[in-house]
């Protein structure tokens with residue numbers, strides 16, 4: 001006899017879910033949450049919850065294969081690149097990249113483009129290990145934040161890689177396209193925009209991202225790395241720090257965060273159902289433009305100071321004129337079911353994160369609220 005049986009219906013939601021504009025952990029599509037809810041109780045016909053089955057079991061290995069294949073298909077990843085799933089989110093790669101892509105190759109040189117909080121942090125971490133030069137530093141709170149033209153960059157041609165952050169989620173700065181350099185090879189933090197549009201993977205030696213924006217839940221990192229950049233073992237180093245070792249173990253160096261992998265698979269399947277990355281890219285561009293229009297047409301009541309060509313389609317920061325007005329805005333928004341609109345603690349103000357899972361209806365509702373708030377509080 002089975003130890004327990006699946007309840008006929010899952011517990012009804014007591015509180016209605018609002019629109020969640022959080023930067024990550026971020027909103028998940030309703031269908032993904034529902035499927036995960038069921039799988040936590042019983043995964044398909046296994047009689048066990050998804051968080052309770054062995055990572056070495058046939059069923060989990062099938063899931064792992066589906067996840068990798070799905071990611072490869074969505075992003076059109078060529079055979080030249082491996083896909084790794086490494087626990088710990090995005091931040092470990094600030095150190096693992098200089099270790100694996102510079103020091104392990106016998107060089108201490110790499111160059112960094114700084115356009116905001118995350119690239120500055122990555123550069124700071126790299127400097128503890130290697131001689132990381134700065135190609136550009138555009139992380140200034142000036143009237144307009146912009147990415148300087150390539151002609152103004154100072155790139156070390158001998159560097160092991162050129163590192164940049166494709167989308168600065170705190171400052172709302174996104175590269176319209178990867179920097180058009182031939183050398184050094186590109187390395188990018190795409191935590192906050194991977195899967196939001198197609199990416200020319202072949203132009204990169206390495207791309208990494210934390211999963212908590214477009215690939216499920218926090219605590220998992222994905223790394224897409226050119227195979228010829230992998231080293232099996234790096235003499236004198238713990239194997240857990242080696243991308244080559246992670247590749248050899250098929251991302252099972254130790255027990256993987258199985259639930260995170262499952263969420264990632266659910267997100268991959270959801271993205272496929274949405275029509276893949278070209279369809280999501282069109283939708284994301286439209287969503288962002290509706291929100292920027294509301295900001296730009298507010299007569300200065302809401303202000304976004306990022307240059308239009310590099311405004312993020314994923315994270316839209318905006319400011320109101322005083323801290324008191326900002327506080328009132330956030331309170332009333334939250335009372336209206338528009339959650340987590342506060343800006344990052346380092347910059348204040350407001351920020352709407354609008355990853356793939358945020359539908360246009362959520363943006364429309366936010367814009368109606370913003371216009372209404374401006375009318376009564378302005």
Ligand SMILES: Cc1ncc(COP(=O)(O)O)c(C=O)c1O
Pocket residue numbers: 023024088089090091092118165167168169170189190191192210211219
């Ligand atoms: C662009 C970017 N890089 C890195 C990180 C850090 O991610 P994690 O907290 O998973 O280390 C974030 C988190 O929001 C981010 O947006």
